[in-house]
Amino acid sequence: ASRQDLQGRKVVITAGPTYEKIDPVRFIGNYSSGKMGYALAEECAERGAEVTLISGPVSLNPVHPNIHRISVESAAQMHQAAISSFSSADAGILCAAVADFTPEECSNQKIKRGEDDLVIRLKPTHDIASELGKMKTGSQHLVGFALETNDEIAHAQSKLERKNLDFIVMNSLNDAGAGFRCDTNKISIIDAQGITPYPLKPKKEVAKDIVDKLVSLFR
Ligand code: C5P
Numbered sequence: 001a002s003r004q005d006l007q008g009r010k011v012v013i014t015a016g017p018t019y020e021k022i023d024p025v026r027f028i029g030n031y032s033s034g035k036m037g038y039a040l041a042e043e044c045a046e047r048g049a050e051v052t053l054i055s056g057p058v059s060l061n062p063v064h065p066n067i068h069r070i071s072v073e074s075a076a077q078m079h080q081a082a083i084s085s086f087s088s089a090d091a092g093i094l095c096a097a098v099a100d101f102t103p104e105e106c107s108n109q110k111i112k113r114g115e116d117d118l119v120i121r122l123k124p125t126h127d128i129a130s131e132l133g134k135m136k137t138g139s140q141h142l143v144g145f146a147l148e149t150n151d152e153i154a155h156a157q158s159k160l161e162r163k164n165l166d167f168i169v170m171n172s173l174n175d176a177g178a179g180f181r182c183d184t185n186k187i188s189i190i191d192a193q194g195i196t197p198y199p200l201k202p203k204k205e206v207a208k209d210i211v212d213k214l215v216s217l218f219r
């Protein structure tokens with residue numbers, strides 16, 4: 001059995017992609033599989049936490065009985081679930097690949113092919129991480145993720161401050177075997193003290209490293 005160092009803690013985790021509807025049969029989505037978020041949920045639950053897993057559409061199911069899943073589809077639904085769950089939580093881990101933009105309107109009928117270009121106007125969604133960062137009290141902790149294609153460290157550092165996160169898990173699309181859909185990941189953890197790189201590992205072990213870091217904040 002794993003050490004119960006999250007016994008009595010409530011952790012909210014967002015995971016997976018969001019789908020933003022264009023019409024009844026189409027959406028804007030992304031390549032997130034949810035694997036990292038689900039691995040974090042299992043790790044937290046195995047270590048004694050009560051987990052609320054707010055999940056976008058993925059083909060995974062939680063295993064541990066102490067994971068309570070709230071299934072959502074859109075960024076708006078994920079936002080609503082996260083805001084209402086976080087106030088009673090001890091920590092939030094924001095692993096979801098939330099759409100940054102959503103169609104201004106969703107057509108009630110399937111959009112038909114035509115001769116003209118199709119223009120879909122998008123409006124920004126809520127930034128769940130930064131809103132939870134504003135809600136965060138002195139006894140709560142928030143962990144964010146950053147996936148960048150360029151200037152990773154500078155972007156992650158600015159996110160850490162802007163979103164009021166305790167630490168940020170950075171993964172780079174430039175590393176082989178890291179990021180979307182992989183079973184392995186190569187992360188660096190960035191906090192106010194600096195940057196700690198980790199070797200390439202299975203996502204389950206990466207989850208352990210991230211949870212170890214979270215547990216250290218509660219001490
Ligand atoms: O700014 P960026 O999207 O790169 O920040 C990534 C972090 O913010 C991740 O932790 C992600 O889950 C979170 N995020 C969010 N809501 C959004 C966009 C990003 O919670 N609308």
